[in-house]
Amino acid sequence: MRNLITTIAALLTLAATAGAQDLFTAPEGNWVRTSMTQRQSEFPKINEKGEYWFRFQAPSTAQNVSVKFADGEFPAKKDAEGYWNVIATCPKPGYQLYYLIIDGVRYADPGSEVTYSNGWTSTIEVAAPDDTFYEMRDVPHGEVREHWFYSNVAQEWRRAYVYTPAEYETKHKKKYPVLYLQHGAGEIEEGWVHYGYAARIADNMIAAGEIEPMIIVMNNDFVYRPGDNRGRLALADNWSQNFADMFLGEAIPEIEKSYRVIPDAQHRAMAGLSLGGMLTNNVGLANSSMFAYYGIFSGGTVSNPENLDKKTVKYIFETCGELEYPERIAKDCETLNNMGFKASYYVSPGTAHEFQTWRRSLHEFLPLIFR
């Protein structure tokens, strides 16, 4: 009986599909593969107007199919060959995440670059009016190194991504200041490199003489002690303290042992986006004799300014997207200034809680530190 009903249902679905006259037809224009289209795929494509054409398979049984961005969902239409298509007009500038939604379930698009951001998600890089500051330029390039060390706190080998400036390989005696830069709750330690473009931003600014050469160290935010529960967003219950123990007690000493760094507070900075900004607050500013410079990007405001080490702290920088909470960070910087701290803020025009905000925040932050 069940098989019979299934068969009838399938036949009726087929009839409904065959009766449809609204097939997608290929649009006019000059469509080329995007910078994120994977090697073996022809789609997504982009045209001269900056429109994106997504084309993909869906299960034979699929009925409602769409492409979903952070700020918009586009229904997909089948073409004569059975592929589903979306023309998406004007996605927001910068690094945009998207999914295929197939009858209520989200999938990564097999055609485009896939990355980890709160699960596996597809990406496109949309042209931005200010995208020159993170473009790949013909300047000396530093390296990003995968550096492994053992953590007794987490009882595991951990990987840090370490950016060393181009001159690090030739100036064998020179020692460098270090920025410790944390990712957000959705990402891993490579996030700042592979879509925050931290290395490119630093390379371009060093080459232009806008900042001093520095080392940038990116650790993973997530530290579990054996037996820890994973709560919301996979955070351990005691996530701040776990991170503090690993970061202050293990990661920083490891970096200072392994690289030519100036190992004092005036040559240490800490910054992070979102969860990384909260760690900068909960771990960095809570140990303010350790770091002179702080950046909180879309990560709230300073929790306990009255406890800060006035002798050590040189600059606090707060940022967020225009669509987040500009008033909060403006007010917090005013409070900090009134307490005698150097503090300022930056609001990224037209953006929300997204990487374009954080690329711009890093670009604004770097010239303020180690000066």
Add this chain to the structure above:
Amino acid sequence: MRNLITTIAALLTLAATAGAQDLFTAPEGNWVRTSMTQRQSEFPKINEKGEYWFRFQAPSTAQNVSVKFADGEFPAKKDAEGYWNVIATCPKPGYQLYYLIIDGVRYADPGSEVTYSNGWTSTIEVAAPDDTFYEMRDVPHGEVREHWFYSNVAQEWRRAYVYTPAEYETKHKKKYPVLYLQHGAGEIEEGWVHYGYAARIADNMIAAGEIEPMIIVMNNDFVYRPGDNRGRLALADNWSQNFADMFLGEAIPEIEKSYRVIPDAQHRAMAGLSLGGMLTNNVGLANSSMFAYYGIFSGGTVSNPENLDKKTVKYIFETCGELEYPERIAKDCETLNNMGFKASYYVSPGTAHEFQTWRRSLHEFLPLIFR
């Protein structure tokens, strides 16, 4: 009319599903997250018998759902909460790729590590009897660096992954031999690091005194000149010559300029897996005054041994999985030996065209070079 038919079909599908009495029920046993389970997911899980439990959503309309490995497909069953489940018994040892197949279309599993291998694919790491040679050990660890350089051939910035041994940071005067190691047609330049475990294998063997410290350089196999067509597997029509021009003319000079290497043929080796083995043949052995040591892993046999530079070539090593073509490489090594070349082969027990073959091949190859 179409909407009415669709609605009836949907209702009948619902009736068929509701009537099903064969719901999946959670199995007994001690199930824990696997080493590849992504941070925010509880599945896949593994039990003490080495069985894998996959649990995932599928579209509400899905009818036939399965989990597909290289050597087996497992039908999935819905549980009372509407999730689909598979218990997979005894996947093969080593790095195993898999997909979800939903009514004929393949998707990556959102629960597990996703990587690029001929498109986006899910992965698990299955315990192997010989997995100690690539395990993370408490030994000095080298670094893997992302090194960017501009290619005039491809008219683009290209990334090489460069492994430097642990002692590279402290022995500032010492120069090193270089192995150039190429990936297969499905992967990118990080493949040998992130699932071939080249750095771990080298770290372990250097620490054990089994090999000399060396630099390992991993370039991307794919080189397109502007205007090149992308044929099968996205290869340019003239893929060997394009690669030769980029590799010999740009990548090797860039490495010899940027690192402390011994820049002569006796301190250069070239090896690769699959397409990378073919490049070792078409580009390395075709320019045999450039390299003394060669490794062809699941990449065929030597094409033109009569053209080799007998003065320079010191060793040719051929490998494949037991399920590939052991007789062919055995015969080829006999031919090479008869011509006066040092050549030997290795057959990986029980494996096919897969990473467990290539991890073992690298492990067998490294002690033969620069000796």
